[in-house]
Amino acid sequence: MTQLPGPTPKKLGLVIDLDTCVGCHACVVSCKGWNTENYGAPLSDQDAYGANPSGTFLNRVHSYEIAPKDAPAQLVHFPKSCLHCEDAPCVTVCPTGASYKRADDGIVLVNEDACIGCGLCAWACPYGAREMDMDAGVMKKCTLCVDRIYNENLPEEDREPACVRTCPANARHFGDFADPESNVSHLVAERGGIDLMAEQGTKPVNKYLPPRPKTDAQPEAEIDVLAPLLSPVATEAHGFLGWLDKTLDKLPGGAT
Amino acid sequence: MHPAPSIILFTTLSGLGFGLLTFLGLNMPDVDGWVLFTFFFVGFALSVGGLLSSTFHLGHPERAWRALSQWKSSWLSREGICAVAALCVLGLYALLAIFFDTKVAALGFVGSALSLLTVFTTSMIYTQMKTVPRWNHWSTPLLFLSLSIGGGALLAAQTAVAGLFLLIATLTQAFAFWGGDRRFKDRGHSLKTATGLQNGELRLFEPPHTGTNYLLKEMVHQIGRKHAQRLRVLGLVFGLALPTVLLLSQTVGHVLAGLIVVLHVGGVLALRWLFFAEAEHVVGLYYGKHG
Ligand code: SF4
Ligand code: SF4
Numbered sequence: 001m002t003q004l005p006g007p008t009p010k011k012l013g014l015v016i017d018l019d020t021c022v023g024c025h026a027c028v029v030s031c032k033g034w035n036t037e038n039y040g041a042p043l044s045d046q047d048a049y050g051a052n053p054s055g056t057f058l059n060r061v062h063s064y065e066i067a068p069k070d071a072p073a074q075l076v077h078f079p080k081s082c083l084h085c086e087d088a089p090c091v092t093v094c095p096t097g098a099s100y101k102r103a104d105d106g107i108v109l110v111n112e113d114a115c116i117g118c119g120l121c122a123w124a125c126p127y128g129a130r131e132m133d134m135d136a137g138v139m140k141k142c143t144l145c146v147d148r149i150y151n152e153n154l155p156e157e158d159r160e161p162a163c164v165r166t167c168p169a170n171a172r173h174f175g176d177f178a179d180p181e182s183n184v185s186h187l188v189a190e191r192g193g194i195d196l197m198a199e200q201g202t203k204p205v206n207k208y209l210p211p212r213p214k215t216d217a218q219p220e221a222e223i224d225v226l227a228p229l230l231s232p233v234a235t236e237a238h239g240f241l242g243w244l245d246k247t248l249d250k251l252p253g254g255a256t
Numbered sequence: 257m258h259p260a261p262s263i264i265l266f267t268t269l270s271g272l273g274f275g276l277l278t279f280l281g282l283n284m285p286d287v288d289g290w291v292l293f294t295f296f297f298v299g300f301a302l303s304v305g306g307l308l309s310s311t312f313h314l315g316h317p318e319r320a321w322r323a324l325s326q327w328k329s330s331w332l333s334r335e336g337i338c339a340v341a342a343l344c345v346l347g348l349y350a351l352l353a354i355f356f357d358t359k360v361a362a363l364g365f366v367g368s369a370l371s372l373l374t375v376f377t378t379s380m381i382y383t384q385m386k387t388v389p390r391w392n393h394w395s396t397p398l399l400f401l402s403l404s405i406g407g408g409a410l411l412a413a414q415t416a417v418a419g420l421f422l423l424i425a426t427l428t429q430a431f432a433f434w435g436g437d438r439r440f441k442d443r444g445h446s447l448k449t450a451t452g453l454q455n456g457e458l459r460l461f462e463p464p465h466t467g468t469n470y471l472l473k474e475m476v477h478q479i480g481r482k483h484a485q486r487l488r489v490l491g492l493v494f495g496l497a498l499p500t501v502l503l504l505s506q507t508v509g510h511v512l513a514g515l516i517v518v519l520h521v522g523g524v525l526a527l528r529w530l531f532f533a534e535a536e537h538v539v540g541l542y543y544g545k546h547g
Contacts, residue, residue, distance in 0.1 A: 002326045002329050002330055003328055003329045018453075028464075052467060052468070053467050054467050054468050054469050054470075055469075056470070057464075057465075057469070060464035060465065061464050062460065062462070062463065062464050062542055062543075063460075063461040063462040064447075064451060064453060064458055064459065064460055064461055065458070065459050065460075065461040066453050066455075066456040066457070066458050067456050067457040067458075068455050068456035068457075069456065071456075073456075074456075075461060076451075076453060078451060080464075080542065089386065089387075091329075092329040092330065093329075093330055093331070093332065093381075093384065094326060094329075094330055095322075095323035095324075095325070095326050095330045095332035095333035095336065096319070096322040096323050096325060096326065096333075097322070097325050097326050098322075114319065114322055115315070115316065115319075116314050116315065116316045116317070116319045116320055116322060116323060117314050117315015117316050118313075118314055118315075118323070118332065119313075119315075119474065120332055120381070122470070122471070122474065122475070123257070123385055123387065123388070123474075123475065123537070124384075124385060124387060125387070125539075126386070126387045126538045126539060127539065127542075128471045128475070128539035128542060131469065131470045131471060132315065132470050132474075134470070136315070137314075137315025137316050138315055138316065194452040195452075196449075196450060196451065196452060197445065197449050197450050197538065198449070199443065199444055199445065199449055200386055200387070200538070201386070208451075208452055210452060210453065210454075211453075213455070
């Protein structure tokens with residue numbers, strides 16, 4: 001059913017740390033890899049080696065430049081995937097019941113056998129988290145690696161979403177937001193985690209940690225540690241060089 | 257939003273068709289036999305043709321029947337149910353009226369109500385989208401309903417009613433243009449709320465990919481917006497205002513009525529194209545648009 005289940009006992013989701021993300025796109029690649037080989041239809045590409053390539057991705061990394069008035073400009077890399085919203089508008093618009101939010105852990109999924117590919121759910125999502133697969137004709141979205149996190153065939157340390165497992169900067173964290181003692185709840189409390197486009201009323205589960213302000217920029221003199229080594233050795237020329245300097249100055253067009 | 261031809265045709269034709277069926281169910285015009293058959297034929301052809309063309313944009317049309325299942329939450333599902341119910345009820349009414357010369361008024365009345373409900377549910381599919389502020393407003397159902405009733409009355413040769421509802425449609429459309437141009441900003445959506453990056457000047461430095469993707473093609477459509485102003489005037493004047501004036505100012509003969517229908521349908525197609533092409537989806541913010 002595409003009615004929402006109401007509050008779920010577990011709220012599984014991600015914390016994304018905009019301070020530490022280095023924009024390497026490793027999560028994008030690992031997500032595409034895992035979700036092409038596992039749950040549901042593979043994530044297809046169109047014209048992959050041609051002039052106008054495009055394809056289905058469940059996770060994409062944008063980059064923004066932010067220029068505060070009183071501090072140096074910063075580059076912020078911004079990974080974005082489904083936020084597994086509590087009031088998910090993508091679920092309620094679905095006419096077939098293909099889109100649903102799981103009552104036990106809050107993960108938002110698509111049953112690809114029931115999806116007619118009408119695309120309405122992608123319209124309803126403010127975040128661009130759903131993409132129609134052009135080969136399979138069904139809607140694809142982040143599954144929070146539902147086929148990893150409960151998978152007892154995987155070693156314990158691999159039972160987290162592929163993007164989290166891969167991130168070399170440790171910018172992605174997976175956990176239960178319903179548990180105030182979980183790693184993700186602590187991170188959100190300590191770092192002031194925020195909702196994206198809160199005015200849309202979707203109540204996203206995933207939270208973003210804002211970049212720490214870089215206000216402690218060093219005074220210029222201290223930054224330039226090599227300056228003493230590079231300063232001119234002699235300010236006034238003597239001997240042959242001094243004579244040459246003066247002679248050249250006397251020529252027409254020389255220093256006055 | 258991407259102005260898919262199948263959706264533009266569907267909403268325009270089925271809107272007209274269900275508008276016409278609304279009047280036929282109310283026994284307007286009061287005709288029988290082959291004349292009534294022709295009226296119903298046009299009504300069903302438009303509404304069913306529209307419905308069929310809307311399935312062309314589905315990834316899996318063969319599963320379309322599943323779309324009838326989620327009426328509790330989904331406007332698209334409700335639309336499907338209302339459409340099927342309206343066509344069944346009015347089909348039976350038409351059968352009895354044309355071939356057995358019995359007009360069951362109650363049946364026709366229910367069919368009319370279901371036809372209007374179908375148009376209303378169609379409009380709510382767009383109206384419910386908070387992600388598209390231009391649509392997310394009461395003027396959207398008013399526009400769809402007034403266009404459908406006005407156009408339907410025109411086809412059903414009810415000139416006075418047609419004039420009245422096309423007048424409402426003209427005013428609603430003008431208001432929708434005016435209000436729609438402001439709503440995105442008024443709702444407070446910006447790249448800052450989208451990213452939560454608040455302190456400082458913010459701009460897109462690099463998109464996530466060098467090529468295009470489904471999101472950009474489907475929801476960040478911007479081609480042809482430069483013609484928008486001209487199309488607005490053309491659609492509003494020739495599709496709505498001029499027909500209104502003609503319908504309300506004189507007795508309309510067959511030739512003039514035909515001309516008005518052509519003007520009106522052409523105008524509504526242009527306006528419906530704009531309805532999609534001009535609609536800004538908030539996801540564009542992440543790609544540096546609408547800012
Ligand atoms: S991020 Fe989009 S797709 Fe995911 S639950 Fe929220 S509205 Fe639905
Ligand atoms: S595209 Fe599939 S999942 Fe999305 S609303 Fe349509 S039927 Fe439901």
